[in-house]
Amino acid sequence: MGWFIAGVFTVILVLGYFAAPIALWTIAVALLGYYLSVSADFGFVTNVVLASVFVAVALVLNVPPLRRALISNRILAIYRRILPDMSQTEKEAIDAGTVWWDADLFSGKPDWDKLLATPEPRLSAEEQAFLDGPVEELCAMLNDWEITHERQDLPPRVWQFIKDKGFLGMIIPKAYGGLGFSALAHSAVVMKLSTRSSTAAISVMVPNSLGPGELLVHYGTEQQKNHYLPRLAKGLEVPCFALTSPEAGSDAAAIPDFGIVCKGTWQGREVLGMRVTWDKRYITLGPVATLLGLAFKLYDPDKLLGSQTDLGITCALVPTNTPGVNIGRRHLPLNQAFQNGPNSGKDVFMPLDWIIGGPEYAGKGWMMLMGCLAAGRAISLPTSSVGGAKALTRFTGAYARVRSQFKTPIGKLEGVEEALGRIAAQCYMMDATRVMTAGAVDLGEKPAVLSAIAKYHMTERARDCVNDGMDILGGKGICLGPNNWIGRGYQLSPIGITVEGANILTRTLIIFGQGAIRCHPYVLREMRAAKELQGGEAAREFDDAFTSHIGHVIRNAIRTLVYGLTNSAFAPTPANPAPETKHYYRHVSRLSAAFAFLADVSMLAMGGALKRKEKISGRLGDVLSMMYLVSATLKRYEDQGRIREDLPLVGWAVRDAFYRAQQAIDGVLSNFPVKALATVLRWTVFPRGMPFRPPLDSRNRDCAQIALQPGAARDRLTAGMYVPKNEADITGKLEAAFLATIACEPVDEKLRKAVKKGKITPRPGTELGQIAREHNIITADEYTQWARKEALRKSVIKVDDFPQDYGRAEIIAAQEEDTVKMKAA
Ligand SMILES: Cc1cc2nc3c(=O)[nH]c(=O)nc-3n(C[C@H](O)[C@H](O)[C@H](O)COP(=O)(O)OP(=O)(O)OC[C@H]3O[C@@H](n4cnc5c(N)ncnc54)[C@H](O)[C@@H]3O)c2cc1C
Numbered sequence: 045m046g047w048f049i050a051g052v053f054t055v056i057l058v059l060g061y062f063a064a065p066i067a068l069w070t071i072a073v074a075l076l077g078y079y080l081s082v083s084a085d086f087g088f089v090t091n092v093v094l095a096s097v098f099v100a101v102a103l104v105l106n107v108p109p110l111r112r113a114l115i116s117n118r119i120l121a122i123y124r125r126i127l128p129d130m131s132q133t134e135k136e137a138i139d140a141g142t143v144w145w146d147a148d149l150f151s152g153k154p155d156w157d158k159l160l161a162t163p164e165p166r167l168s169a170e171e172q173a174f175l176d177g178p179v180e181e182l183c184a185m186l187n188d189w190e191i192t193h194e195r196q197d198l199p200p201r202v203w204q205f206i207k208d209k210g211f212l213g214m215i216i217p218k219a220y221g222g223l224g225f226s227a228l229a230h231s232a233v234v235m236k237l238s239t240r241s242s243t244a245a246i247s248v249m250v251p252n253s254l255g256p257g258e259l260l261v262h263y264g265t266e267q268q269k270n271h272y273l274p275r276l277a278k279g280l281e282v283p284c285f286a287l288t289s290p291e292a293g294s295d296a297a298a299i300p301d302f303g304i305v306c307k308g309t310w311q312g313r314e315v316l317g318m319r320v321t322w323d324k325r326y327i328t329l330g331p332v333a334t335l336l337g338l339a340f341k342l343y344d345p346d347k348l349l350g351s352q353t354d355l356g357i358t359c360a361l362v363p364t365n366t367p368g369v370n371i372g373r374r375h376l377p378l379n380q381a382f383q384n385g386p387n388s389g390k391d392v393f394m395p396l397d398w399i400i401g402g403p404e405y406a407g408k409g410w411m412m413l414m415g416c417l418a419a420g421r422a423i424s425l426p427t428s429s430v431g432g433a434k435a436l437t438r439f440t441g442a443y444a445r446v447r448s449q450f451k452t453p454i455g456k457l458e459g460v461e462e463a464l465g466r467i468a469a470q471c472y473m474m475d476a477t478r479v480m481t482a483g484a485v486d487l488g489e490k491p492a493v494l495s496a497i498a499k500y501h502m503t504e505r506a507r508d509c510v511n512d513g514m515d516i517l518g519g520k521g522i523c524l525g526p527n528n529w530i531g532r533g534y535q536l537s538p539i540g541i542t543v544e545g546a547n548i549l550t551r552t553l554i555i556f557g558q559g560a561i562r563c564h565p566y567v568l569r570e571m572r573a574a575k576e577l578q579g580g581e582a583a584r585e586f587d588d589a590f591t592s593h594i595g596h597v598i599r600n601a602i603r604t605l606v607y608g609l610t611n612s613a614f615a616p617t618p619a620n621p622a623p624e625t626k627h628y629y630r631h632v633s634r635l636s637a638a639f640a641f642l643a644d645v646s647m648l649a650m651g652g653a654l655k656r657k658e659k660i661s662g663r664l665g666d667v668l669s670m671m672y673l674v675s676a677t678l679k680r681y682e683d684q685g686r687i688r689e690d691l692p693l694v695g696w697a698v699r700d701a702f703y704r705a706q707q708a709i710d711g712v713l714s715n716f717p718v719k720a721l722a723t724v725l726r727w728t729v730f731p732r733g734m735p736f737r738p739p740l741d742s743r744n745r746d747c748a749q750i751a752l753q754p755g756a757a758r759d760r761l762t763a764g765m766y767v768p769k770n771e772a773d774i775t776g777k778l779e780a781a782f783l784a785t786i787a788c789e790p791v792d793e794k795l796r797k798a799v800k801k802g803k804i805t806p807r808p809g810t811e812l813g814q815i816a817r818e819h820n821i822i823t824a825d826e827y828t829q830w831a832r833k834e835a836l837r838k839s840v841i842k843v844d845d846f847p848q849d850y851g852r853a854e855i856i857a858a859q860e861e862d863t864v865k866m867k868a869a
Contacts, residue, residue, distance in 0.1 A: 048083070052076060060602035063595045070102045108587060116587040123586075124574045128652045132356065133297035133410050140414035141492025143563045144484050149632075149671045150563035152600040152640030156618035156629055159675060164683035165483030171229035175764075178209040179236050183766035186241040187773075189526040192381045194855050198243060206244070207279020212251040215258060220273035222257075227419065227485035231427040231478060232764055238431025239765035242536050245428050246382040250328045251276065253420035253544075254413065255285035256337040256361055256400075263401040263412050272335070272361065284333035286324040286387060287413070294549050297410060301340035303358065305348050305406075308393040316348060316403075317395045320360070323388045326543075331374045331385040336362040339413070342406050355407030360398045368392035378535040415490070422481045422495035425540050429506035430478045432533050433471040434765040436513040438758070439529055439775055440467060441751025442782035444516055446837050453785075454516070455752045458741075463512035465696065465744035468751045470505045471761055472693035473673055473701070476680035477502065493559040497669045500550045503540035510534050525844025527774050552658035555665030560643060560654075566593040567647070593644075600641035601728060607634035608731040622686045625678055628698050631736075632671050632678075635705055638729045639667045642712060645725060649718050660715060663708040670705035674698050689757045692746030699739040706736040754783060774840075781836035788833040791826045 055072045058064075064072075077098055081091045104110050130138070148154040167175070185202050198206070206212065214230045216222020225233070230252055237245035251257055257276050260269055275281045292298040301322035308317045322340055330336070342358040349355070364371050364387075371387040396403045400412065444455030444464055454460045481498045484491050510533050514521040521530045541547045545554060561568050566589045573586035607615045607630075615633035617626050643664055646654055654661055674697075681687075681694050709729060716722035750757045768776030795812055798804045798821045806812055813830040816822045822830065847854075 048076075048080060051079075057602055057606065060598045061606060063599035065595075066105050066591065070106055074098065074102070108584075111591070112583050112587045116590050117583055119590060120574060120583065120586045123570065126651055127571065127574055128655075130575075131297075136411045137414050138558060138561050138568075140411070141418040141490040141495075141562075142488075144487075144489045144491050144494060145480075145675060146491070146493045146497075146559060146563045146668065146672065147565070149636050149668060149675070150559060150640060150643070151565055152596070152603060152637040153616065154633060154636050154671075154675070156616060156621075156633075159679060160618050160682055162483065162487070162679075165226075165228045165479050165486060167229050167232060168226070171225055171232070174223070174225075174229070175232055175236060178205075178211070179233050180766070182206065182209070182211070182244065183236060183240040184768070184770075186237075186244050187526075188241045188243070188529075188532060191241055191243045192379060192532055193524070195859075196381045197383065198247060198381070202244065206248060210277060210279075211248045212279045212282070213257065213273075213277030214248075214252045216261065216273050216277045220269060220277060222273065222277040227423055227482040228479065231423045231482040234424065234427045235431040235434070235478070235764055236766050238428040239435040242428070242532065243381040245431065246328065246380070249424045249428065250285075250382075251283050253424045254416050256281075256283040256335055258416045258420065259337065259359060259400045259412055260361075262416060263405060263408075265397070265402045267397075268361070268400065268402075276335070281335040282329060282333050283335045283337060284327050284329040285337035285339075286322070286327045286330065287339045288326050289323055290325055294546050296339075297357065299339060299341060299357070301338075303340050303342045303360075303394075305342065305344040305346070305355075305396070306393075307348070310393070310395050315395050317393055317398075318342060318360075319391045319393050320362075321390050321392070323386070325386040326375065326377075326384060327387055328382060328384045328543075330387050331372050331383045333371065334364055336364050336369065336371065336387065337400075338362050339409055344406075349403065349406060352407075357409035357413075358406050359400045359409040359412055360394060361400060362389075362392075362394060362398060366392060366394065377539055379532065380536055380539065418490040418492045418495045419485050421499050421544050422485050422491060425544055426474075426478050426481060426495075426498040426502035429502035429540055430471070430474045431765065432506045432536075433467065433474050433509045434762045435533070435775075436509045436530070437468050437471045437751050438762040438765065438767065439778055440464060440513045440516050441748075441758070442778050443520070443840065445752050446778070446781045446785050446840050447520075453752075455748065460516055461748040462741075462744055463516055464751050465746075465748035467509045467512050468747040468761060469693045469696035469700070469739075469744075470509055472680075472690065473677045473697035474502050474505055475761075476676040477673055480676040480679055493555060493563055493668075494672060496545065496550050496554045496558070497665075497672050499544060500547050500555065501669055501673060503537070503547060506540060507537040510537050520841065520843055523843040523845075525846070527842055527844050529775050529778070551665055552662035553655075555669060556643075556661040557655060557665075559665065559668055560647060560661075564643070565596060566590070597641065597644045600637045600644070603637035604634070604641045605728050605731060607637060608729060608735075611732070611735060622682070624686075624688075624691060625681060625694065628674065628678055628694075631702055632674050635667065635671055635702070638709065639664070639671065642667075642709065642725065642729065645721065646712070646716075649716070649721060657717075660712055663711045666708035667705045670701040670708070674701045677701075684760070687757075687760070689750075690760065692743050693750065693761065696739040696743045696747050699736070699743070702736040703738045706734050710734065754786060771836075777836060778840050781833070781840045784829070784833040784836050788829055791822055791830045794822055794826075795830075 055076065059069055059072060077094065081094065104114050145159055182205055185205060191198055210223045213222035214225045214233060216224065218224035234245055234249050237248055256272065260272055272281065276283060287296050287299065289299050289301055291300055303318035303320035305318050307314055310317060320340055322338060338360050339357055342355040344353050344355055347353065362369060368389050369387065369392060370389060374383065374385040377384050399406055441455065441464060444460055445453050447454050455464055477498055481491065481494055484494060510530065513530050514534050517530055521528065521534065524531045561571065569589035570586060570593065573582045573589060577585055612630040612634040615630040617629040621629055646660060646664065650657055677694055677697055681690065713722050713726050716725065750761060767779055770776045771780050795816050798816060799806065804815050804819050804821060807815060811834065813827055813834065817827040
């Protein structure tokens with residue numbers, strides 16, 4: 045009997061592990077049943093009864109019409125009853141975009157070879173030249189203090205440069221006069237600008253993200269494209285996109301702004317148009333925009349366009365000089381100087397052909413917005429966050445080497461090292477995610493879920509990094525002024541968190557909520573069968589999806605258990621993994637199976653209520669996100685040729701992500717509403733306890749060292765950022781001080797030893813280097829080197845002070861003088 049039970053377990057494990065079809069299960073059960081009946085000698089009658097039951101069940105399960113009639117049609121009926129109705133806007137949001145690697149992670153069986161075979165995203169020569177030329181030049185023109193404090197805007201010559209060089213038309217095809225850049229190049233430009241001035245980065249980012257340009261490219265009529273795209277590309281039009289209203293922020297589909305289809309006079313002719321009333325706020329570039337992309341709900345009470353009266357959300361392009369458009373006032377978003385403000389209009393008449401795509405796109409605005417959201421969301425905020433992380437890695441590392449306390453560079457004090465190591469490792473993972481996500485967009489994907497993951501996690505990690513950076517800098521980070529290169533970034537971080545889908549909502553509603561429907565191999569098929577199909581077609585589709593779904597759950601349950609028992613030893617890896625990262629692939633495969641299993645059981649146990657259980661779905665989303673971030677990190681390690689020097693960064697970031705994923709799963713299980721099920725799930729997912737530990741301190745030290753040491757690893761980690769060569773600039777000076785400090789370490793060591801041996805004694809009011817020179821402890825050249833290093837160091841640790849009015853009077857006088865000069869000219 046013992047052998048029989050072992051045989052049953054083995055059969056279940058093997059068939060389940062490989063997701064065998066029902067026919068194979070049937071044969072296996074038949075063989076086991078035959079063996080049992082022969083060996084146990086139940087007697088003829090019992091054998092006949094058992095065989096009859098088996099044949100009946102086997103027929104029902106293996107003959108689709110029978111299976112449908114007796115099982116799946118009944119489940120379909122229940123499913124139809126419990127499946128909540130979806131609004132049109134929800135449907136359009138779900139249908140928008142594509143799935144990519146997220147579907148693999150959701151399957152429980154990621155195909156690593158497919159991912160690694162994806163070519164490494166690369167810039168073209170032309171794109172690289174743009175980065176090395178106009179972008180470098182623009183960065184050199186930017187002075188963040190002048191922009192954010194003195195002018196509270198970009199200087200006119202900077203605006204002009206941005207327009208003239210085509211920065212506002214990076215995503216506009218060359219045929220329309222744009223730069224026609226890849227997503228990777230667009231991302232590289234925004235990233236580099238973000239390392240210099242968030243105002244410039246945002247001012248460039250917004251016209252290249254979701255807004256008039258992108259909507260026109262995808263949906264515009266030929267006439268609209270021919271008119272507007274060349275003007276947008278050359279900066280002759282400054283666009284903005286106005287969706288958010290005071291009453292509708294996150295719930296943007298609920299905008300109260302409306303248009304009524306009516307006849308009116310336009311340029312002396314009677315035309316069919318709309319009277320639009322709106323009240324928008326927070327609109328980036330709004331105060332300086334010449335072209336307002338406007339979203340509102342369109343109604344046609346007189347049925348002038350057809351039989352429908354409530355047409356739905358509609359997007360139109362409105363020149364801001366149209367009579368009745370109120371625009372120009374500004375908000376002050378956390379001391380950032382990018383243009384942002386409200387705008388409104390009451391009963392503003394506009395012709396129907398101002399609708400993007402023309403009258404036939406009336407009411408299709410939400411579909412258009414959702415269709416275009418993913419690409420922009422995959423680039424703008426993730427990229428600017430990576431820019432922030434790169435600047436923090438490079439400049440905080442430099443400062444931590446230059447600034448000493450307790451006679452030690454602060455970067456070598458373990459507490460500071462811990463924060464610095466975190467920044468460096470996060471930066472590696474963030475950049476890997478940026479590149480992989482932009483690469484997916486260049487492959488033609490519109491990754492709805494992955495862009496949400498990238499947006500959420502990059503902005504959150506940027507916030508973590510800037511918090512760490514602020515702690516490392518102490519008072520130097522707090523006192524604002526031209527010598528503070530971090531304070532504005534710290535102020536900026538909540539903006540990234542809030543825009544393009546506020547983060548709490550993105551984490552708790554979108555990542556798992558949308559992922560569970562879009563990326564799951566069967567759920568969307570089941571839903572469509574239930575809600576969109578009818579009769580035999582619905583029954584066949586549902587039956588097929590549902591039976592495959594059951595096999596999928598069994599497979600993932602068994603894989604989860606097997607991987608858990610064997611510490612992921614049998615979990616899939618790529619065909620030729622690097623030995624040093626092979627185990628990481630295995631752990632992701634294990635997490636993927638566990639996640640897929642947990643997701644299915646959660647949906648089964650909580651049904652539609654899971655959507656409201658945001659604490660659970662947020663954690664499930666975290667698991668999916670961590671797997672994505674790890675995948676990107678491992679791919680980057682491969683793409684860059686397995687550079688061993690970078691391994692500490694990979695190791696720290698990956699281990700940290702595994703630990704976070706594990707904590708998220710633990711959180712799901714601890715709070716699972718069906719306690720008995722939670723216990724079974726815990727046994728399955730963690731049969732040998734929770735395997736992952738936080739990354740080791742020693743690895744954290746190695747990461748910090750990369751930020752503290754000039755060299756290839758630091759340069760690779762911060763590649764693509766702007767590093768000023770000019771010592772008059774605070775970050776240029778910081779870089780120079782960093783190099784000078786390191787070069788001068790042997791001289792400092794001589795000084796330290798001389799003091800220790802009593803050869804020289806520090807004297808108040810005289811610099812130690814000078815005393816050492818007087819005693820011939822160091823040469824004249826060494827003294828020059830030491831004095832330069834000291835001058836740089838002192839200059840770098842300096843903070844700004846101002847007159848009582850913070851210099852406002854002086855600034856205003858200078859601006860007035862400028863205006864007089866400009867008028868005279
Ligand atoms: C600087 C800046 C620039 C902007 N630029 C533009 C622009 O150019 N064009 C434009 O149209 N809009 C723009 N916005 C608007 C931006 O997209 C919104 O601020 C954002 O959508 C959030 O809306 P809200 O601020 O009204 O917050 P609310 O919607 O009031 O949200 C408040 C909190 O509730 C959370 N929340 C809401 N719903 C849920 C839910 N179902 N589950 C869990 N949590 C939830 C949110 O995550 C947030 O934490 C900008 C905003 C800012 C601040």
